[in-house]
Amino acid sequence: MTKSEQWKYVETKINPADIATRGKDPTSLAKTDWFSGPAFLWSRMPRSIFPEPALPLNLPECEKNEETWVYAIRQVEPPLLGDLAARISSWPRQLNLVEALLKICHDWLTRARSKLLQDSSAAVTFCSSRETARILLLKDAQSSCFRDVITTIKTGKPLPFHSSLSKLCPILDPSGLLRVGGRLKQSSEAFDRKHPILVPDKHPIHQAILEHYHLMSKHQGRHLTHASVRSAGYHLEKGRQRIRTLLAGCATCRKLRARPEEQVMANLPSDRLACTPPFTHTGLDVFGPFLTHNGHSTRRSQAVHKNWVLLFTCLVSRAIHVEILPAMNTSTFRNGLRRFLAIRGECQIIRSDQGSNIIGSLGQDPKLNFEDLRKGLKIKGCEWILNPPHASHFGGVWERKIGSLRRVLEATLSLSGPRSLSYDEFCTLLAEATAIVNSTPLTDISYDPNDPFPLSPSSLLNLREDPSFQSLDVFSKEDLLAYGKRRWRRVQYLSEQFWIRWRGEYLQDLQTRRKWLRPKRSLKVGDIVILKSKSEKRMSWPLGRIEQVRVSLDGHVRSAIVKTIDTTTKMSSKPRFFERPISEIVLLVPSNDG
Secondary structure: OOOHHHOOOOOOOOOHHHHHHOOOOHHHHHOOOOOOOOHHHOOOOOHHHOOOOOOOOOOHHHOOOHHHHHHHHHHOOOOOOHHHHHHOOOHHHHHHHHHHHHHHHHHHHHHHHHHOOOOOOOOHHHHOOHHHHHHHHHHHHHHHHOHHHHHHHHOOOOOOOOOOOHHHOOEEOOOOOEEOOOOOOOOOOOHHHHOOEEEOOOOHHHHHHHHHHHHHOOOOOHHHHHHHHHHOOEEEOOHHHHHHHHHHHOHHHHHHHOOOOOOOOOOOOHHHOOOOOOOOEEEEEEEEEEEEEOOOOOOOOOOEEEEEEEEEEEOOOOOEEEEEEOOOOHHHHHHHHHHHHHHHOOOOEEEEOOOHHHHHHHOOOHHHHHHHHHHHHHHOOOEEEEOOOOOHHHHHHHHHHHHHHHHHHHHHHHHHOOOOEEHHHHHHHHHHHHHHHHOOOOOOOOOOOOOOOOOOHHHHHOOOOOOOOOOOOOOOHHHHHOOHHHOHHHHHHHHHHHHHHHHHHHHHHOOOOOOOOOOOOOOOOOOEEEEOOOOOOHHHOOEEEEEEEEEOOOOOEEEEEEEEEEOOOOOOOEEEEEEEEHHHEEEEEOOOOO
């Protein structure tokens, strides 16, 4: 921003700033112009008399020493085969190509010598061997990454302690390769195993050798892959870290051993947290079959028949209601559903999985007819929500009750021995089992006898009034002493206490997450995945691509639509689409934007 003419030069003899750079005692310092400044600043002379020596326009610290720069460039030798290793990732292909180049060079040298009438038979075997190609590739990699180490070893000096190779005590073999010295010199093992070749981590040849021997070990785990590399006579710098990275990105290894996707446990839906009458928000499922008999068998009828159980679970109070289905078809399912609605009243929300009998009741093609059905149910004030296929953990509320009810039934049926129950006996047993499950406490039982009785679903069911009736009165503890015409208030107060304890005891117990505690990467459109199948072996699981994801209210992907190719027909392969939860999807290759 300034010009050189605007600056004036002050000589060292009259510059007080230079006094601070020399040692002075107080007496000598007082005789100098340290406190008063240079004398020419106090004079009224024009500035033209200031000393103006010729100022150098090019300062020494800004000059470039061209000779030193050229010398540094000449000392750095470009790698001979580094570009080849960066372009070709296969270790055998690198060896083949270098071997072919050596053969071409040997042929050119032979022709040149033949023109000069010289003998060209020397070093024919050496130049055309595969071992020579391997030595050239490894020496090129070591010279570009371990130049200082090789120079130090050649001079006979020990490596510094901060060097990453100091613990390996590296040595140079007769061919000039850097090898591990170590403590196994007295071993009877082969020379390559006692002193493996050091392969630098920052060179592309490191990844090529690692991928080659990982393929030779048939995509085994970290230990077998590392053992295969060491048996071949190589010591990979940072080998364990690079092997972990390789296994994490290998599509074949992920197909063999990768776990299905997981995500942090979702928040509870609002229909499980609302204070509503029992079975206003319901989940349903079917389990069975159970064998019953109606009498003796004849030519037209059998003595033993199969029966299934249609289970309805209140999403709020965890109460259950059961209906017996004599068959697994749409007609019997609809009859059981109508019996439930006639007894318990209309529902606002119904949740279920996509079972064959449930899907049949919603239409032959649920993807086409479900939207029309949902609009019709909304007119009546009821919404039917379907979980994704193969997502049993989406319905953990009723799946847990199925397990509880099944244990009660199986424990009771085991007492009857090989004889099956009659239909009437089975209905009675099912009602008793339902009462036992509904009496199960929702919270921990206190050992203090002064505490109130444990909260259970039957506490609400036994005092339940018409679900459509909602009283606007406020009930208090004094209503427990009500009598006569006001005795109905006692029942209402007891019913209200259920919800108070439900909020204070049971609802807070749902706060903690038992598993799936941390959020993970969500599936994205374009990810390459495989679909888990219990009926097929792992290597036969279908390969697909994520076409669409289902995002929950908390912003995480819980299910996705996967596009696969149907290879059952030999003439043509048509795409198929499956909706699956992330627990049935194994991620192989993430998309570019992931």
